[in-house]
Amino acid sequence: MTDDTTSAAPHPPHGYTADKDAYLKRMRRIEGQVRGIARMIEDDVYCIDVLTQVSAVTKALQAVSIGLVEDHLGHCVVNAARSSEAEGAAKVKEAADAVARLVRS
């Protein structure tokens, strides 16, 4: 009986599984924007214009984070809460820590 999955194991479905394709599309767009910023620096574009673009990418990443938090609360946290008090409390602590990292980033 080798069940060595941890609670955080990479096994679907996770909160974001239903929207996986949409998230992948957003990440590819963000990757393109990051490459675009490198090109702006390469081409000696004016500092302020580079900064504006960096702020735009930061905002796009935060929007992804907010989506992931919502999906996580709606699936993993809700399911844990229904499963048992202890599991609910553990998932809540973990989610709150992730929100704290997000707010401070």
Add this chain to the structure above:
Amino acid sequence: MTDDTTSAAPHPPHGYTADKDAYLKRMRRIEGQVRGIARMIEDDVYCIDVLTQVSAVTKALQAVSIGLVEDHLGHCVVNAARSSEAEGAAKVKEAADAVARLVRS
């Protein structure tokens, strides 16, 4: 006598009820810090020192927010999730919107 208060009614217990005194103490300290910044401006303290203090108060407020989010998830969201799927989903949406406001503030 039907008491049809809404779910958002100002009736305890809420997520923060158990820590109410601690939250009140933190808010009074923050109020004192805000008054201190006004006094710094009044006394013509150097801009950078005022800015440092404003950043400290912003951080203190964000720490309060993070605590409130954790308490809210651990009580209101968990209870709603146990109560019914619809109530859980509604509370998750509401909590995610609050996190979004927090991240963007």
Add this chain to the structure above:
Amino acid sequence: MTDDTTSAAPHPPHGYTADKDAYLKRMRRIEGQVRGIARMIEDDVYCIDVLTQVSAVTKALQAVSIGLVEDHLGHCVVNAARSSEAEGAAKVKEAADAVARLVRS
């Protein structure tokens, strides 16, 4: 000859001096908002409504910070830059550190 002022001494005019009254008014309004949050907690207002108000105060404080940074750049940094290369560089470093604290708060 006892002139023991430091470079950061509380001597006007600073960047914000011209707008001092406006800043004091904003800080008093923020102080009132902070007191209002304490009252909400005292009155057991719903967590999410408290959180919304904390986000509003955080935003108001950040707006004050942004104003102080602009005033500081426009006076202290510009004057230092005109005075000498070394003074300009020192004020720029100090301002950039303040911006970093602001972004991370």
Add this chain to the structure above:
Amino acid sequence: MTDDTTSAAPHPPHGYTADKDAYLKRMRRIEGQVRGIARMIEDDVYCIDVLTQVSAVTKALQAVSIGLVEDHLGHCVVNAARSSEAEGAAKVKEAADAVARLVRS
């Protein structure tokens, strides 16, 4: 044929020119991290671990922004301040607006 390029034209040197290679290296690393997040989503990695990584990339982008602001203040703003009062004021306004976008992102 008078070439009256604007002050914001993509002509070096800008504030970041001296550190161009270092900035390009940082952007390439960030690009790799963004691609890594896409791979985590592809591989169904646990939501919280994805979120942690998104927060790390957001922090890395903000560090780039803070560096660009410092370089911009130290070169473009200082030079403008030395050139004339009007140019200094214009660059300060522009820099403060960029800081505001940064703080709000």
